[in-house]
Structures are given as structure tokens and as C-alpha cells.
Amino acid sequence: MKTLYKNADILCRTDAGYTVIKNGFLGVDGKFINWLSDKKPVEAYDRTVDVTGKLLMPGLYNCHTHAAMVLLRGVGSGLPLQEWLFDKVMPIEDKLFENEIRAGSELAVMEMISCGTVSFSDMYFFPEATAEVVSASGMKANLNRPVQAFDPNEKPTENRRVKEALALYNKYNGFADGRILIDFCVHAEYTCNEDVTRYLSDFVRERNGNLHIHLSETRREHEECKKKYGKTPAKWFSDLGAFDAGAFAAHCVTVEPEDISLLKEKNVSIVHNPTSNMKLGSGFAPLKDFMDAGINVALGTDGAASNNNLNLFEEMHLTSVLHNGFHLDPVSLNAESVLDMATVNGAKLQRRENCGSLKVGNHADFIVIDLHKPHLTPCLDVPALLVYSAQGSDVCLTVCDGRELYKDGVFLTIDAERVYADVRRITEQLYS
Amino acid sequence: MKTLYKNADILCRTDAGYTVIKNGFLGVDGKFINWLSDKKPVEAYDRTVDVTGKLLMPGLYNCHTHAAMVLLRGVGSGLPLQEWLFDKVMPIEDKLFENEIRAGSELAVMEMISCGTVSFSDMYFFPEATAEVVSASGMKANLNRPVQAFDPNEKPTENRRVKEALALYNKYNGFADGRILIDFCVHAEYTCNEDVTRYLSDFVRERNGNLHIHLSETRREHEECKKKYGKTPAKWFSDLGAFDAGAFAAHCVTVEPEDISLLKEKNVSIVHNPTSNMKLGSGFAPLKDFMDAGINVALGTDGAASNNNLNLFEEMHLTSVLHNGFHLDPVSLNAESVLDMATVNGAKLQRRENCGSLKVGNHADFIVIDLHKPHLTPCLDVPALLVYSAQGSDVCLTVCDGRELYKDGVFLTIDAERVYADVRRITEQLYS
Numbered sequence: 002m003k004t005l006y007k008n009a010d011i012l013c014r015t016d017a018g019y020t021v022i023k024n025g026f027l028g029v030d031g032k033f034i035n036w037l038s039d040k041k042p043v044e045a046y047d048r049t050v051d052v053t054g055k056l057l058m059p060g061l062y063n064c065h066t067h068a069a070m071v072l073l074r075g076v077g078s079g080l081p082l083q084e085w086l087f088d089k090v091m092p093i094e095d096k097l098f099e100n101e102i103r104a105g106s107e108l109a110v111m112e113m114i115s116c117g118t119v120s121f122s123d124m125y126f127f128p129e130a131t132a133e134v135v136s137a138s139g140m141k142a143n144l145n146r147p148v149q150a151f152d153p154n155e156k157p158t159e160n161r162r163v164k165e166a167l168a169l170y171n172k173y174n175g176f177a178d179g180r181i182l183i184d185f186c187v188h189a190e191y192t193c194n195e196d197v198t199r200y201l202s203d204f205v206r207e208r209n210g211n212l213h214i215h216l217s218e219t220r221r222e223h224e225e226c227k228k229k230y231g232k233t234p235a236k237w238f239s240d241l242g243a244f245d246a247g248a249f250a251a252h253c254v255t256v257e258p259e260d261i262s263l264l265k266e267k268n269v270s271i272v273h274n275p276t277s278n279m280k281l282g283s284g285f286a287p288l289k290d291f292m293d294a295g296i297n298v299a300l301g302t303d304g305a306a307s308n309n310n311l312n313l314f315e316e317m318h319l320t321s322v323l324h325n326g327f328h329l330d331p332v333s334l335n336a337e338s339v340l341d342m343a344t345v346n347g348a349k350l351q352r353r354e355n356c357g358s359l360k361v362g363n364h365a366d367f368i369v370i371d372l373h374k375p376h377l378t379p380c381l382d383v384p385a386l387l388v389y390s391a392q393g394s395d396v397c398l399t400v401c402d403g404r405e406l407y408k409d410g411v412f413l414t415i416d417a418e419r420v421y422a423d424v425r426r427i428t429e430q431l432y433s
Numbered sequence: 434m435k436t437l438y439k440n441a442d443i444l445c446r447t448d449a450g451y452t453v454i455k456n457g458f459l460g461v462d463g464k465f466i467n468w469l470s471d472k473k474p475v476e477a478y479d480r481t482v483d484v485t486g487k488l489l490m491p492g493l494y495n496c497h498t499h500a501a502m503v504l505l506r507g508v509g510s511g512l513p514l515q516e517w518l519f520d521k522v523m524p525i526e527d528k529l530f531e532n533e534i535r536a537g538s539e540l541a542v543m544e545m546i547s548c549g550t551v552s553f554s555d556m557y558f559f560p561e562a563t564a565e566v567v568s569a570s571g572m573k574a575n576l577n578r579p580v581q582a583f584d585p586n587e588k589p590t591e592n593r594r595v596k597e598a599l600a601l602y603n604k605y606n607g608f609a610d611g612r613i614l615i616d617f618c619v620h621a622e623y624t625c626n627e628d629v630t631r632y633l634s635d636f637v638r639e640r641n642g643n644l645h646i647h648l649s650e651t652r653r654e655h656e657e658c659k660k661k662y663g664k665t666p667a668k669w670f671s672d673l674g675a676f677d678a679g680a681f682a683a684h685c686v687t688v689e690p691e692d693i694s695l696l697k698e699k700n701v702s703i704v705h706n707p708t709s710n711m712k713l714g715s716g717f718a719p720l721k722d723f724m725d726a727g728i729n730v731a732l733g734t735d736g737a738a739s740n741n742n743l744n745l746f747e748e749m750h751l752t753s754v755l756h757n758g759f760h761l762d763p764v765s766l767n768a769e770s771v772l773d774m775a776t777v778n779g780a781k782l783q784r785r786e787n788c789g790s791l792k793v794g795n796h797a798d799f800i801v802i803d804l805h806k807p808h809l810t811p812c813l814d815v816p817a818l819l820v821y822s823a824q825g826s827d828v829c830l831t832v833c834d835g836r837e838l839y840k841d842g843v844f845l846t847i848d849a850e851r852v853y854a855d856v857r858r859i860t861e862q863l864y865s
Contacts, residue, residue: 071810078817079767112807220761279758280821282765309821310808319751326711329652333714335511375544376742376825378503378853379860385510389712389741393808394826421810428811 004029004403005046009369011037012058012383014345014358018337021383027057029365032178032402037361052369052398056383059358060119060366060401061313062347065213065251065272065301067125069097069105071112072428073306082281090306094126096431102127104423106134109311111415114140116312116393117368119401122249122272122301122351124186124213128169136177139406139414141366143351144173145186145213150197157200167204180402182211182351187243189215190234191222195241202242211247211352214238217260218252219283235260244269249350251301254278254286261287261294270297270350273342275319276310277303285327288320292338299347300339312393317343321388336384369398436461436835437478441801443469444490444815446777446790450769453815459489461797464610464834469793484801484830488815491790492551492798492833493745494779497645497683497704497733499557501529501537503544504860505738514713522738526558528863534559536855538566541743543847546572548744548825549800551833554681554704554733554783556618556645560601568609571838571846573798575783576605577618577645582629589632599636612834614643614783619675621647622666623654627673634674643679643784646670649692650684651715667692676701681782683733686710686718693719693726702729702782705774707751708742709735717759720752724770731779732771746825749775753820768816801830 011025028036028046036042077089097105102125113121120141123131128144135142146166150157157163166185174183185205187193205212217223217234226234235256238244244267251272256264264271271291278286291298300316302308317339325333348357355363372380376390399407406414443457460468460478468474509521529537534557545553552573555563560576567574578598582589589595598617606615617637619625637644649655649666658666667688670676676699683704688696696703703723710718723730732748734740749771757765780789787795804812808822831839838846 071807074811074822075814075817078814078821079764082763085763108807108810115807276754279754280763282757282761282763284758284761309817312808312824315750318747319754322708322711322751323755325714326716329714329716331514331517331712331714332511373853375503375540375547375849376744378540378856379506381860381864382507382510385507385741389510390506392744392824392826394824417807421805424810428813432813 002031002048003046004048004050005036005042006050006052006057007041008051008053009055009057010383011359012056013037013360019340019384027359027367029403032364034359034361034363034365037359054373055397056370056372057359057367058370058387059344060368060399061117061343062299062351062357063113063118063121063302063311063313064249064299064347064350065274065303066109066121066123066311067304068109068121068123068131068311069102069125070304070306071109071311072097072101072105072424072431073304074309076306093431097126099127099130101427101431103130103134104420104427106131107415107420108424109305110134110138110140111412111417111420112311114138114399114407114412115396116314117396117399118311118313119366119368119399120347120351120353122184122213124188129173132173132176132181135181137414139404140401141180141353143182143184143211143213145169145184147186147188148197148201149188149192150194151192153194155194155197157197160197163197163201166201170208170210178402184211184213186213189222190226190237198238198243199241202245206242206246209246211249212243214243214248214250216250216253217255220255223255233257233260235263239263239267247352249299251303252278252283252286253291254283256287258290261290261296265294265296270299270346272299272301272350273320274301274303275316275323277307279319279323281307285323288324289328289333297346297349298342299350300342313343314391314393317388336388339388340384365403366401368396368400370395371397434463434480435478436480436482437468437474438482438484438489439473440483440485441487441489442815443791444488445469445792451772451816459791459799461835464796466791466793466795466797469791486805487829488802488804489791489799490802490819491776492800492831493549493775494731494783494789495545495550495553495734495743495745496681496731496779496782497706497735498541498553498555498743499736500541500553500555500563500743501534501557502736502738503541503743504529504533504537504856504863505736506741508738525863529558531559531562533859533863535562535566536852536859538563539847539852540856541737542566542570542572543844543849543852544743546570546831546839546844547828548746549828549831550743550745551798551800551831552779552783552785554616554645556620561605564605564608564613567613569846571836572833573612573785575614575616575643575645577601577616579618579620580629580633581620581624582626583624585626587626587629589629592629595629595633598633602640602642610834616643616645618645621654622658622669630670630675631673634677638674638678641678643681644675646675646680646682648682648685649687652687655687665689665692667695671695671699679784681731683735684710684715684718685723686715688719690722693722693728697726697728702731702778704731704733704782705752706733706735707748707755709739711751711755713739717755720756721760721765729778729781730774731782732774744825745775746823749820768820771820772816797835798833800828800832802827803829
């Protein structure tokens with residue numbers, strides 16, 4: 002199947018920054034872009050889609066979430082952190098099994114697709130259920146089975162989660178024609194003992210895998226680690242070999258300058274989650290320092306229990322204004338950098354080649370923005386418009402590996418009404 | 434004309450907080466609500482609108498903006514403040530006359546109506562043009578002619594803007610059946626001399642008017658005022674009599690504890706503009722201190738040149754998460770307080786009686802939110818859902834003084850295509 006998208010303004014990324022091809026043509030052959038130009042291709046296409054007056058741009062990457070937590074959206078709002086987590090979130094999580102995770106993942110995938118996200122990095126229970134949902138939906142995801150080992154004496158070979166993580170990798174890595182990649186996950190320094198962390202890190206290194214962790218999200222966990230081990234969480238992970246293959250760390254709100262140097266040296270990507278960090282009162286991640294150090298920074302929503310959305314346009318927007326305010330500097334961050342975080346940097350973190358930007362030979366992962374809206378008028382500066390003004394709801398088409406997943410409010414790969422009904426039934430049970 | 438909205442979940446505000454009437458009925462007779470109950474009225478209505486599965490809530494107040502600056506949306510993005518303002522914004526503003534302001538105001542009104550705003554407080558040139566646009570659109574606005582007097586020796590009676598401000602008041606206060614109120618405006622301490630400020634303040638007091646000012650937006654203006662006058666901008670205004678009638682102050686980012694006490698004592702409302710304060714690098718307004726002092730706090734977008742939207746849902750969202758992050762406290766602000774800021778507090782600031790909440794006898798100023806969206810599922814906590822998850826684009830109906838202005842993406846009182854064409858033509862000229 003070959004499709005030609007015509008008359009689009011196409012957002013392209015060059016070494017010099019972002020440019021827009023006006024009234025351009027983007028051709029798709031199977032999973033890949035095979036034409037991108039202001040000229041019409043000579044070659045025939047099976048199907049032509051007119052996108053006059055709209056903007057075609059790369060699809061977005063949500064690099065840290067707990068997708069099925071959409072089932073906990075708004076739970077315990079207004080409670081202090083410990084009460085929220087222990088009295089509200091965890092008792093509900095104890096009731097989540099495969100069916101619940103499947104329905105939650107479907108709802109999350111719907112939300113993400115409708116807001117222009119083509120791929121996400123998840124960290125949650127029953128990842129097999131999420132893998133099947135992602136496979137059917139047509140989008141992409143890096144999944145894992147989070148490993149925890151609270152007992153300091155628990156042996157890696159006795160840890161049920163380690164076994165499940167290995168089984169997940171063996172069964173699902175490269176699944177759905179490569180759309181699903183299996184990462185590994187040590188949940189956090191404060192939830193996993195050293196032996197298990199070292200064992201899993203060895204396994205990751207032997208397979209050249211990718212490790213997803215929570216790192217220095219709060220001042221408390223950071224300081225307690227220093228008290229307990231005499232080193233920061235970043236140093237702790239590094240000393241256990243966790244950064245010797247691919248690795249990416251969510252949050253990094255309270256990391257220290259030496260941690261930033263270490264993360265750069267070890268080529269660890271950082272996922273910035275501004276809404277979650279603000280909402281939970283964790284604080285401001287030193288994003289400028291990450292960028293100055295040359296670290297690959299991507300964006301994440303975190304779970305919907307602490308965001309409360311899975312909307313990368315919101316994260317781009319918040320990132321773009323927040324750090325100006327924090328540094329009292331109106332040019333602390335530019336729109337192009339924030340677009341990079343949500344696209345190419347995310348693809349790099351997920352280790353997806355030929356993804357994250359639009360060019361011939363790359364995967365056909367793109368979204369179309371309807372510019373015919375009051376808040377997108379006038380269109381004087383496309384990157385600024387996308388980062389400061391655009392909303393997730395401006396996405397009118399989401400395409401992943403050449404397949405149209407969402408168009409003009411309609412989900413093309415998911416029975417939305419069935420999902421709403423499932424979620425309604427499940428949440429009635431969860432909160433009864 | 435009497436209309437009954439049936440089967441709505443209706444967000445009501447009581448002294449104990451917000452409650453939701455499930456499957457309720459809201460009756461409108463002319464400009465006013467004449468029924469609000471979970472029971473069907475006995476009385477006959479001319480027209481019934483079924484809003485099953487949707488949420489009916491008060492319309493929003495945008496209490497500080499420069500509406501027609503939508504024509505400058507995205508201009509000079511990424512430039513330092515002084516270059517942005519003097520090299521980009523001001524040269525364009527010099528080219529704005531009545532026709533430009535009319536088109537810009539129309540576009541701004543479209544954006545606001547479509548995002549659920551029913552009333553705004555504006556501060557910009559050619560307010561007569563904005564008044565005519567607002568009148569025709571069916572929404573509400575508090576307008577003014579901003580007064581500036583850079584020359585320290587300029588006499589009030591010689592100031593053209595003072596004359597225009599008085600003429601505007603005489604012609605338009607109470608215009609459009611009371612939907613338009615005329616306020617007064619001293620642009621800021623650093624742009625107006627003492628004589629003119631005192632003169633206008635006297636005029637406001639004599640008429641029991643309402644004064645709209647910029648106050649301590651940046652550290653620089655605040656400190657320079659102290660150097661120049663030996664007092665803070667708040668004290669400067671107060672000593673000139675500016676706070677002796679109604680008054681509301683935008684920003685207040687760098688006010689001091691004594692200023693906050695003074696603003697409370699003088700019953701001055703504060704308009705918090707979080708996106709603008711962040712984007713321009715002005716910093717964090719001490720919102721918690723305003724609230725602790727018992728000051729009436731409303732929300733504003735500021736102009737689209739520094740936001741870059743006129744979307745109160747974005748401001749609610751940013752307010753709700755920002756101050757938690759700033760104070761490292763996840764319960765620094767609750768959703769109900771933020772809803773208050775965007776509704777009742779705004780109506781109070783604008784001195785509109787029987788507005789800002791839904792009850793029998795109040796003005797029929799309300800919006801309807803379509804809850805049948807992935808990001809609004811599940812609906813466990815309505816205030817949290819509205820503040821943390823809802824988007825401006827979830828508004829499917831905007832009603833002001835009983836008149837439907839916007840429904841399912843269609844503008845009912847504005848020829849949207851004509852406005853887009855006007856704005857296109859004008860911006861081509863402005864930026865040629």
C-alpha cells in the first residue's frame with residue numbers, strides 16, 4: 002500500500018534547525034517514507050490524501066509513563082504524598098490484574114494516539130497485556146517488567162520479577178514487527194537491593210539491552226540513599242553496572258553536578274517529566290544543566306495518577322515556559338530544543354533507528370495538525386506555534402509505521418466504545 | 434425564549450465546596466438561570482437541549498489580557514526580553530489601528546469563546562473597536578483605555594489618553610445590555626507620572642470605578658521604583674489614591690509582604706498570569722501568600738504575544754501544578770481554589786453581580802464539557818478532572834447571558850471564515 006499526503010506544510014529537521022516545506026508531498030510505502038519534497042512524485046500511489054492547510058510533523062515520544070494508571074486518574078487528589086500513595090494509590094493497584102491492565106492500557110493508548118504520541122516507554126505490571134494492546138493498536142512501545150527487591154537479602158534467582166522480566170524479553174522483544182521493544186527496569190534505588198540490581202545490570206549488558214529506572218525524583222530518596230550507601234543514587238546505579246549498556250533515567254530532579262557528569266559519561270538519557278514533578282511537589286529538574294552537559298533529554302508524562310494526562314503537547318508546553326520562569330530568563334529554552342526532546346531525542350532513547358524525524362527512508366511515524374483554529378492563527382513561527390500554542394486536540398491524524406491509527410476524532414484500530422464500557426465496569430469495581 | 438438543558442452533570446458551588454448534581458436540569462429564561470435541580474421543572478420551556486454524559490459548569494473569566502495581541506502570537510520567539518519588546522513587538526504595535534484591533538479582537542474573542550471564557554478584562558489600544566466586537570459576539574468584557582504618561586511633567590489635562598479614557602467610559606460603560614463595563618487603567622508605575630495617576634485615581638473614586646493596573650511584574654521595575662520614589666509600586670499607587678475605589682493588579686510577581694498586606698487592606702484583587710510570568714522569565718508570584726492574606730485572586734492569560742494562548746484551562750492547569758512544585762508541597766493548592774479563581778473570583782474582580790457560579794437568579798453564563806474523551810475517563814473527582822485533565826478543546830457549548838455563542842466547534846455569533854481571512858490579510862501587511 003502506497004499513500005501520498007499532498008499539499009501539507011511539512012516540518013523537517015536539518016542540522017541547522019527546523020524548516021517547513023510549504024505545500025509539500027510526503028509519500029509512504031509500507032512502513033517507510035519514500036518521498037518528501039515540495040515537488041510531486043512521478044511515481045504512482047495507491048491512495049492520495051489531501052492535507053491542505055495542515056501541518057505534518059513527526060509523531061511524539063512519551064518516554065516515561067505507567068500507562069494503565071489512567072485507571073487511577075484523579076484518585077486522592079489533594080492528599081499529602083504519603084497518604085495519596087499508601088492510602089489511595091497502592092490499595093487500588095493491589096486490585097489490578099491482567100484484565101484491568103489490558104483495559105487501562107487500551108484507554109492510555111487511545112489518549113496517547115489522539116494527542117499525537119506514536120511511541121511510549123512504559124513501566125508497569127502485567128506488561129504482556131500492554132504488549133498485546135500496543136500490538137493491536139498499531140503504535141509502538143518500549144515495555145518492561147519492573148524489578149523490585151525490598152528485602153536486602155533476597156537473591157536475584159529467587160526474585161519472581163527478575164524471572165518475569167527475562168521471560169518478557171525472550172517472548173516480546175521485537176514483537177509486532179519490531180514495534181515492541183522490551184527494556185529492563187530496576188524500579189528505583191530505594192526499592193531494589195544491590196544484588197538484584199547488579200544481576201539485572203549484568204543481564205542487560207550481556208544482551209546490550211536498555212535499562213529504565215527512576216532516579217533522584219525527590220530530595221528525600223536522594224538524601225536517604227546518601228545516608229544508607231554513602232553515595233548518590235546515580236553513583237549507586239553506576240557502581241552496580243547499571244549504566245554499562247543502554248540506560249535512561251526518569252526525573253533526576255535532585256541530581257548533583259557530579260551525577261550529571263556521570264550520566265553524560267555513561268551515555269544515560271534523562272526523561273524530564275515536568276507536570277508530574279510540579280504536581281507532586283518534587284521540584285525543578287536542572288534541565289539546562291542536562292542540556293549544557295550534552296545529555297540526551299526526552300520528555301515523559303509519568304502516570305496519569307500524577308499528571309493527570311498522557312499528553313505530550315502539555316509536557317512540551319510546560320517544559321518550554323517552566324525553565325524560563327525558574328531561571329528568570331525568557332530565552333532559557335527555545336522551541337526547537339523542546340521539539341527535539343519530544344521527537345528525535347525520544348527515538349534515540351528508545352533506540353529506534355530511522356525514527357523521530359521526517360525524511361526519506363525513515364519510518365512513517367507522523368501526525369497532522371489542523372492549523373485552522375483561532376489559537377493557531379496567525380502562524381508566524383511554526384516551532385513556537387507547536388510548543389507554545391498547539392494542543393493535543395489539534396492532532397487530526399496519527400500515523401505509525403505507515404498505518405493510520407486515528408483520524409478526525411475516530412480511532413481506526415481500537416473499538417473506543419468497547420474500551421469506555423470496559424473501563425467504566427472496571428472502575429466501578431475498583432472504587433466500590 | 435426559555436431553554437431547558439437536561440440530563441447534565443451540573444457543577445455547583447456551595448459554602449462547603451463544589452458539588453455535582455447528577456443528571457440535572459438547568460433552566461434558562463432570557464439572561465438568567467430560573468431552574469437548577471435534579472428534578473424536572475413543571476413549567477414549560479420553548480426548547481430543550483439534551484446534554485447527557487456532559488458536564489455543565491460556570492463560564493470562565495480571563496481577568497488580564499491584551500486581546501488584539503493575538504496578531505503578534507509567536508513574534509520574536511526566542512529573543513531576549515528587550516529585543517523582543519523593542520525590536521519586534523513595538524514596531525508591529527505601531528502599525529495597529531482600529532481595523533487591526535477589530536480583527537485581532539474578533540480572533541481573540543473566538544479563541545476565548547471556544548475555550549470556555551465568557552468574560553475578559555482587557556487593556557489595549559482602540560477599545561471602542563473591541564467594545565463593538567464584544568457586543569456583537571455576545572460575550573462580556575471589562576474594557577479600558579490604558580493611560581500612560583512617560584513625560585514626568587505632562588499635565589493630566591494635556592494627556593490624550595486620559596481624555597480618551599473618560600470618553601470611553603461615558604460612551605460604553607454598561608453598553609450591550611450591561612455586558613460591557615468600562616474600567617480605568619494606569620498602565621504601570623514605570624509608564625505613568627504621579628500627576629496623571631493621581632488625577633485618574635480621583636476620577637475613578639468619584640465614579641466608584643474599577644482600576645486595572647500592571648503591578649510589580651518584574652524584579653527590575655520593582656527595584657527601580659524603590660530607587661526612584663523610595664517606595665514599592667504598590668505603595669506608590671496607594672499613596673496616589675489608586676486603591677481608593679475598585680482596583681485590580683495584574684502579575685504582582687515581586688511584591689513584598691508589606692505590599693500584600695496593603696493590597697488586602699485596600700481590597701485590591703490580584704490577577705495571576707502563570708504562563709506569561711513563566712514564559713517571560715518574570716518568576717513565581719507568591720500566590721499562596723495572596724491566598725493566605727485573603728486577597729481575591731483571579732486568573733489571566735496576559736496577551737498572546739507572551740503566552741501564547743488565551744486559554745483559561747491552560748492557566749488553571751499551570752496554576753494548579755506550578756505552586757506545588759515551587760513550594761515542594763503536593764497539596765499547596767487544591768483544585769477547588771483554582772476553579773474559584775477562574776470563575777467566582779473573576780466575576781467579583783469584574784464587579785459583576787450574580788455571576789461566576791450556577792444558581793437560580795444568576796446570569797446564565799455557563800459552558801458544557803464533553804466528558805466522553807479518553808483523557809476525561811474515568812471521572813472520579815470532577816474538580817480534579819477539570820483542573821488537571823480537561824482541555825479548552827473539551828468545551829462543546831458556551832452560553833453567555835442565556836445566548837449560545839459556540840457549539841460543537843461552530844461559532845454562532847461570529848463569521849469565523851471572514852475573521853480568518855481578515856487576520857490573514859492584516860498579518861500579511863503587518864509582517865511584509
